[in-house]
Amino acid sequence: MPTRDKPARNTTAWWREADRKHQLSPFTDYKQLKGSEAGARIITRAEGVWLNDSEGARLLDGMAGLWCVNVGYGRKELAEAAYEQMLELPYYNTFFKTATPPPVELAEKLAEITPAGLDMVFYGSSGSESNDTVVRLARFYWKLRGKPEKQQFVSRTYAYHGSTMASASLGGMTPMQEGFGLPLPGFHHVDPPYWYDFGDGLDPEEFGRRAAKQVEDKILEIGADKVAAFIGEPIQGAGGVIIPPDSYWPEVQRICRKHEVLLVADEVITGFGRTGHLFASEHFGIEPDMMTLAKGITSGYIPLSAVMVSGAIGRTLAEEGGEFFHGYTYSGHPTACAVALANIAIIEREDLVRKVREETGPHLAKRLAELADHPIVGEVRSLGLIGAVELVADKKTHARFPGGRAGGLCRDHCFANDVVLRAVRDSMVMAPPLTISKEEIDELVSRLRTCLDLTAKDLGAG
């Protein structure tokens, strides 16, 4: 092995080498990253919607980190909330009949702002944990209701509910399951309401009803007396920003009610203003029995998640009794809950949800619509500040470029051109901080157009 001079500590070269040697990052091809000369891009600071890397570049963060930095970077108030709470009481648990003020205050606030009926909360530290909690809670609930055989779950392919064994079983990402012994027994999947790829030439609303009917068919196939819950993201985020037709959710809800199947909305991405509503369930008319929250609850400044639970489930737990053998050391972490309260106060004080609904969301939709005439763009769609651009070889048939390379190529061009967007298969997806200005949206879309041109050139199209 040739020896290299050891780079000076805390320089870009040093961080890259130490990263290569010692860090196993999530969702990474280790051979590819560890073998590459370039290594990781080191992000060192951020302000508003702008990231700085260790080499002085400034990147527009079109993904709000991982769909989470809703109030933008650089909020002193959130740092102060954490600092003050850490000095007062950095940690104490909520096990064994104890509580601390921040999780109690946050529970009351969440009960007030989440859709009607959801008035109790079970905390965790990640979206994955909150969805694991849903699995436990749903099974526990049905046992208390005298239906212990209601154990099974229905969800969708392309769904992302987390990376733990249960949440990845709820999810519908094949590469996360194959070779890992997943999904675990008792987890079933139906197609997503993804009109662009699965529409079969149907009218979108008709397609939405057909996709909902798959949920009913699956429940009947398993036996309604065995199905505990159906879980879905109101908009499937990591699966490609799949925005269902309006006909879908009311029908799914009707089916769940009819068959006594709990309806769980995973609002880990869509919660806290992302769609121009505080929760996307409000937009789609969903009245969930449980709702999972994470990410935007603290704008990613500190880990926290929550499962909101309906009064009916809460009453059963309280009236029937019996210990719920489940919980995490950090359930109701006081520092994380203090940051969440300060974060929600910012969202309210700055009127961010209305701004997304009435100002920046429509502006993003308008600017994205201008990309529709690009030779490799098949469809653009968005709701509030979450959106997608489909890359296609044939706009008419929706045929993709061979090899499924278009998305990856475009994402790499974006990264090289200092705009962070994500590729899901051949869709470019975006979810910038909710504080993004109209001018910054213009900048984002203009950089994306440049990268679409570069991608088209690579693919010999347009």
Ligand code: PMP
């Ligand atoms: N649910 C949804 C809808 C998500 O998008 C994610 C993460 N992207 C999760 C759950 C899992 O959250 P975490 O990574 O915090 O475990």
